[in-house]
Amino acid sequence: MNSLFAKILLWFWCTIAVYVIGSAFISALNVSRNASSEEAPVSRLVTFQLEEARTAYETGGRPALQAFMDTLEKVYGAKGILTDEHGKDLLTNRVRTDLVARAMRHPKLPAIQVDSDTVARVADDGRYWFFYEVPKHRVGIWFLSPDHLFFMLAGVLLCYWLALHLTSPVRALQKAVERFGAGDLRARVGSKRRDELGVLARTFDRMANRIETLVGAERRLLLDISHELRSPLARLGVAIELARSGENLEAHLSRIQKESDRLNALVGELLQVTRAEGDPNTLRRDPIRLDELVAQLVDDAQIEASAHGCALEYARREPVMVEGDPELLRRAVENVIRNAIRYSPPKEPVEVSLARQNGSAVVDVRDHGPGVPEESLGRIFDAFYRVDSDRNRVSGGIGLGLSIARRAIQLHKGSIRARNAKPGLEVEMELPVYSFEPRAASYETKAPGSRSS
Numbered sequence: 001m002n003s004l005f006a007k008i009l010l011w012f013w014c015t016i017a018v019y020v021i022g023s024a025f026i027s028a029l030n031v032s033r034n035a036s037s038e039e040a041p042v043s044r045l046v047t048f049q050l051e052e053a054r055t056a057y058e059t060g061g062r063p064a065l066q067a068f069m070d071t072l073e074k075v076y077g078a079k080g081i082l083t084d085e086h087g088k089d090l091l092t093n094r095v096r097t098d099l100v101a102r103a104m105r106h107p108k109l110p111a112i113q114v115d116s117d118t119v120a121r122v123a124d125d126g127r128y129w130f131f132y133e134v135p136k137h138r139v140g141i142w143f144l145s146p147d148h149l150f151f152m153l154a155g156v157l158l159c160y161w162l163a164l165h166l167t168s169p170v171r172a173l174q175k176a177v178e179r180f181g182a183g184d185l186r187a188r189v190g191s192k193r194r195d196e197l198g199v200l201a202r203t204f205d206r207m208a209n210r211i212e213t214l215v216g217a218e219r220r221l222l223l224d225i226s227h228e229l230r231s232p233l234a235r236l237g238v239a240i241e242l243a244r245s246g247e248n249l250e251a252h253l254s255r256i257q258k259e260s261d262r263l264n265a266l267v268g269e270l271l272q273v274t275r276a277e278g279d280p281n282t283l284r285r286d287p288i289r290l291d292e293l294v295a296q297l298v299d300d301a302q303i304e305a306s307a308h309g310c311a312l313e314y315a316r317r318e319p320v321m322v323e324g325d326p327e328l329l330r331r332a333v334e335n336v337i338r339n340a341i342r343y344s345p346p347k348e349p350v351e352v353s354l355a356r357q358n359g360s361a362v363v364d365v366r367d368h369g370p371g372v373p374e375e376s377l378g379r380i381f382d383a384f385y386r387v388d389s390d391r392n393r394v395s396g397g398i399g400l401g402l403s404i405a406r407r408a409i410q411l412h413k414g415s416i417r418a419r420n421a422k423p424g425l426e427v428e429m430e431l432p433v434y435s436f437e438p439r440a441a442s443y444e445t446k447a448p449g450s451r452s453s
Helices: 004-036 041-076 097-103 146-181 196-228 230-244 249-278 290-300 302-307 326-342 389-395 401-411
Strands: 079-084 111-115 118-122 128-133 286-289 311-316 321-324 349-357 360-366 415-420 425-432
Touching: 004 146, 041 079, 041 118, 041 128, 079 097, 097 118, 097 128, 146 196, 230 249, 286 290, 286 326, 290 302, 290 311, 290 326, 290 349, 290 360, 302 311, 302 326, 321 326, 321 425, 326 349, 326 360, 326 401, 326 425, 401 415, 401 425
Parallel strands: 311 349
Antiparallel strands: 079 128, 111 118, 118 128, 286 321, 349 360, 360 425, 415 425
């Protein structure tokens, strides 16, 4: 028997069956054993029958005694025997000294159990013996009543429910593990039980989420690298071949340098994406003055904005603190600002603001460029997605900036969304405010990292 369900059901049912049958059997034995007690109901019944049989015999002779015996058998379904002190049956004249001899082995007892189905009673003056034959049913069910069978059936149903309650989550976990092992990384148990089995199922779900995240990040990294490295590597190979020709060597070397820088930036951003979603447990949890961080990023981006002929405006700012990894948050906000600068028309401002809203810190970045088609708004945060592939290639973007921003913000339990401001695109980043804000805490200025697209 390999089924846990069957084992639990059988074990509990056998326990209940043994208890019910055993208690009924012991009760029946106690009734039989206590029949020789003077206070036992059977003893009193036999004493009463003895006196009635004696009275009938002494007053009416054998006919009266026969009538009493017929009534006894009709009412109780049992037979009685009245003998004299020598064991002679007063109704049939049959000598039953065997019954008297067995009864005399217990002379001190007022009522004597002769054997398993006969109870004896002697008159006070010793002149008469009365033997009452206890009715006996078929072996095996004589001590069980319909009530016993009903409770045994109820016990079977309760055992079935208990076994089902204990094994159903195990089976659900087994199916989820089999699906997960077969490659379905989305397989989950989804148990809502509060006992140990529910804790085990939720532990598996957390483990599956972690494995799915790691495997998904690895797969995306491999796909991203295979997708994005082909073009710059091909151009780099062409530039090397042209440089070997010896014609216009400086231009070809510049091309090689450009493609090399592009590959370096790409690898850096891919590693940043992998770090952002690879291991949330390694995320730093430092208090950060978000207003100071955004102000520093705006100052750092002023040179790039001037080169594009636009201006950065950090008009509305509120002191607010958040908790998280300073470098990841820097990367997220910086990528959004640089993306806005890239598509902002000349002489048009890029507006940056920071405010509190319903217990959250909201960083808003808006440009006045062409915006994004409505059907593409939901995809601009996907890795390597480009609304206009050729335009992004010319601008130098590789389609990872907003993807890194989204993953970094989500890693900090925040949200990021975009909408067309007509004109321009407005990106809003929302982060939970740090619950404890010491006055002396502030964002520590760090050297600017490598810039992303």
